Amino acid sequence: MKTTIADIAKIAEVAKSTVSRYLNGGSVSNATRKKLDQVIQETGYSPNTFAQSLKAKKTNMIGAIVPRLDSFSASQSVTSLDEELRAHGYQLLIVNTSQDLSREIEAIYDLARQKISGIILFATQITEAHMTAFEQIKIPVILLGQQHKEVHSMIYDDYSAGYEIGKYVLQQGHREIAYLGVTEQDIAVGVKRKQGFQEAVRQKQDVHVDFYESGFKMSDAVVSASSILDKDKPSIIVCATDNIALGVMKAAYMRGIHIPEQLSVTGFGGYDITEVIHPSLTTVKYGYSTAGKLAAKNIMRLVSDKEVEPLTVMGCDLLIRESVDKI
Amino acid sequence: MKTTIADIAKIAEVAKSTVSRYLNGGSVSNATRKKLDQVIQETGYSPNTFAQSLKAKKTNMIGAIVPRLDSFSASQSVTSLDEELRAHGYQLLIVNTSQDLSREIEAIYDLARQKISGIILFATQITEAHMTAFEQIKIPVILLGQQHKEVHSMIYDDYSAGYEIGKYVLQQGHREIAYLGVTEQDIAVGVKRKQGFQEAVRQKQDVHVDFYESGFKMSDAVVSASSILDKDKPSIIVCATDNIALGVMKAAYMRGIHIPEQLSVTGFGGYDITEVIHPSLTTVKYGYSTAGKLAAKNIMRLVSDKEVEPLTVMGCDLLIRESVDKI
């Protein structure tokens, strides 16, 4: 039998409103406080969150909409987001959309219906439907990983990351380059990284770059890399993500090509695994944990009606390791 | 302005109860159905979930308590759990405990307070406190990954997995073996896998096995492996998890030891990455996705008061790849 505020009011011989006040830190006389302390102790009372939310018309919940959980970047960011939020009394509700854009839209409305206080969207593409949803729900939203001028956004400095990788690769003497990117639908990963890379190339003479496109999965990359290696002889394959780089390395091994002696490889991301493999992967480290934590701080500010910069740009660090040869 | 059931009742000129019935699939005349269809359409009405739950005294939410999100096994299982649940109209609420056992207990009570319908606990250890919590909350619980006689449990056949690995390793001619395990606090990973392995060894003559213990992290394994290789010359290191195996491989590379020519390595788990690295890792594949899906089915049955086997044992498959040499 669940005890309610009415039960404990009766036992303690006070009014329900007094109990409520006590519970919410309002002023109560010492005598009643004592009594209430005890009664609540004994009954093991705990408030019904629905009734609370129904009245208060809000919750302490923050929603995170994530395209997938089983990726290094997502799990890192979500974990730190969750920890930071919980440390401040918020609860994180994670919605996995399995990379289905329409589910993303559904999730936005769904979360709003559940009176979530704020939303963090791990964004890949921002469509019209997204914007419509944001306008309708009137709940603070933060975009993580992509930017849009009308929404609070947190992005990595993908352009610089691409530029840094490009500069380093050229410095190491590479002139025959294959760039294995992803769809341009993804502005951050597909466009910005490539643009930064291209800028580095532009500043150098006699460089030849072929651009290719792959899916995000390792297995996609294995296929793409194989077809590149079939017809081309680049000294390096610059990959738009660590996952793709891993796939390329696999493809190389499968044909007996040694890395980095016969083929150099780079990635973007800085996944843990890239340090452990052999040779370790030269890549750009993205601060996924830091981003999650910062996203938490920002959404909490927005929820409390405090100011937040419309755009936060997070830096990245070039990680020079073993997968690139000097030629 | 949020529209409520009262608003739409007024607009459609019917009673609130009629609207509610309409919403919940009760019998309504064709005329009123038409009208309601339209009004709800126009107003974009969506029900307040708190009010619903307050009355109904339950939710369509299932809670998952997870020690960490950033592991292959957890993210795989959670993803499929989530998908299966959503396909049946349930929502998954994920609670990350950051491997803190006391947070796990808190989470159990927390979820109960939120009137969650069922709980899936990604278990590592089951303590007294857990059992007390389970009894108090009176909500269906499923343990995933560990077993307890008083709770519905789903486990992998760790004993057989250990046995299979052992049999294979011996078959390949290995006689000087280092077994790198984990704490025995973890019955499944620390005890069962080792016991299965030992059983295989017992059936063979002249085998020498040294048992060591490592933490779960790759970096822990690098250290443990280094100290093993310093003083010992096993022909193989059998590791209790893929993560540990990855760490061992790293340690070997760092000292210029070739795998598998100079040292063989095996793991448990079947993480995706183990197929991509070079040499690919011989390991036992655990069906994390299948497990998640099955856990979803089981908890839904329990929530609907249907019978579920107290113990579900899930099989594993030996994956023979490149990291073990025949000697």
Add this chain to the structure above:
DNA sequence: CTGAAAGCGCTTACAG
């Protein structure tokens, strides 16, 4: 400091 009362948005018998 304390209590009575209204109300949050919905559902559920109970009549009609």
Add this chain to the structure above:
DNA sequence: CTGAAAGCGCTTACAG
């Protein structure tokens, strides 16, 4: 098939 009414458990002005 439809409606009036009570109630889920809590909070919030408003008096006292």
